[in-house]
Amino acid sequence: MKEEYIHYVWESKRLPVQKLVLVDGNPLEILEFGQLNHDTGPDFFNAKLRLEELIWSGNVEMHVNSSDWYKHGHQHDPTYNNVILHVVYNYDEAVFVNGRELPTLELRAYLDLDHFKNFQYVFKKDEVLPCQPQLKQNKLLVFQQVSVAFSHRFDRKFKELNQVFENANQDYKQVLHYLLFQSFGGRVNKLPFQQLSQILSYQLLLREAWDIQRVEALMLGSSGLLSSAANHPYTDRLKEHWYFLKQKYGLIEMHPSAWRFSGVRPSSFPNLKIVQLAHFIVQWKYEFLPFQSNNLNQLREKFKSNISPFWRNHYSFKSRTLKKHEAHLSEKAQNVIFINAFALFFWFRGKQKGKDRDLQMAMDILLQLPPEENAIVEKWKKRGVDIESAFDTQALLEQNQFFCSIRKCLHCKIGNFMLSNKS
Known part of the structure; x- marks a missing residue:
């Protein structure tokens, strides 16, 4: 079992949500699954659950084994104090936060093992890029993922610039x-x-x-x-x-x-x-x-x-x-x-002020500029991806670094499409 597959199952809601029971025998009702966290900290933010007739709001952390909580040192990190649910494949040890046992959902009995086998088959370790055939066959899907990768790149840089902004007394x-x-x-x-x-x-x-x-x-x-x-x-x-x-x-x-x-x-x-x-x-x-x-x-x-x-x-x-x-x-x-x-400045200011005009200006600048030239862009061209502007190259640089190179296929629209077609 892989932790990223557990993330995928949770995010895609591939669970019998009406039948979930915690390891202590109490029923679990998921009101909101939360948002996947791409940075350090708990895996999902802002989830909402009903536990023992009470509604809890907070974060969800996931591991293959419940004992991984201690192996990863979360007991020493206050960032994890607001975790309200521990989702694991195998429950092998109780976890305590601030002296209270953390509610735990064991997935072993709820997962579709045939689906997991398909996941292992589709995303074989020895394949450089499992989705390569899709890059030429499904242009719409590639376009959608390029848009996702672009937002991921500029939103990531937006977060980095927030500290600069604060240090500069919010001087744009x-x-x-x-x-x-x-x-x-x-x-x-x-x-x-x-x-x-x-x-x-x-x-x-x-x-x-x-x-x-x-x-x-x-x-x-x-x-x-x-x-x-x-x-x-x-x-x-x-x-x-x-x-x-x-x-x-x-x-x-x-x-x-x-x-x-x-x-x-x-x-x-x-x-x-x-x-x-x-x-x-x-x-x-x-x-x-x-x-x-x-x-x-x-x-x-x-x-x-x-x-x-x-x-x-x-x-x-x-x-x-x-x-x-x-x-x-x-x-x-x-x-x-x-x-x-x-372009990055307009994106930053647009996000800070909530101005769609600035965000559109950032994209317009990139769409007007020719594609960048480097080895990574050249690889995408050889794979059959249409590259028309700097918007495309910025997105594909992000795709290469934060999706493909580290095999985050389950967080990619192309990877999700391939897995759903195999299930």
Whole structure:
């Protein structure tokens, strides 16, 4: 027996709900099954049950064996104090919460074992992707699951941003500031860019936005990367600005070792990315947000500015390139910013304020942008999945990480369809 199968049985209500009896002989009436919890904590939230003529509201926890409660250490976690029902396949030990025996439902006598055998057959361990034939045959089902995966991804990120929002005294611009920096960092330098956004608030940068070199000095100086710059008229001037601004604002410097260069393409070296971000901030000044997705071109104009010629022959402060290169952010790189900063910001604000307009704007931005290009997206293409926009690629990245890679087939519409057709 697998715990995820118990989750599936409970969520899909594949139980004789009129005949359920607890291990102590008392009848159980399920009024509401609750919502599956995808994070840490009890498995189902907000269930409602009738036990001994009393109505109980709270959480439900599930295990293969009841003794798993103690093996998993739940007795030491106050998060589990509000569990009102323990659902197990095998009852082998009584569980006590706050000195009271936890009501327990043993499923052994209620499960359809033929159905469980079908589950084991359909989702064999040795198959890389059991649903692959369905990806080409049932486009509607794939579309529905893509929508589920997209919501899962952006709702997950919404929860992560809530703490940023609270730390910023519920300042939406500071959240966008954080997202903007994070998106410029990419996968490898995401964390140091987040730290830089906390050292330099958007208000501080706007005070100096009248001079691009002062903003460059603030950002490169605070990053700790400016300290390694060799003598050059451009870098010497940046250092002069930095020494003054550091004292003026009482700023700290990050340690240069926080930044990663290995495994990063030269065009994505943090020095150049910081400069590109500084120029975008000075051009944009946090003033304009597109209220229609076709206004993105107005934001694209803000990426065009006169970046110092120094960066036409440098990707970092450490070496000079013989061949000149483009110093501006490419359109493909701009798309990454639109996806990971602006679309996510609209989703966050829409969820916080309950504004459907913002949520739709987030989706419109993604639907307008071309698909992302990476190895995971390429795998989905080869499996026969139609990919038309960044909306699809964002959803499929989530599908790969949080459904397919960890075999959460029972939480996927495609997996549920396959199992129901086998039962």
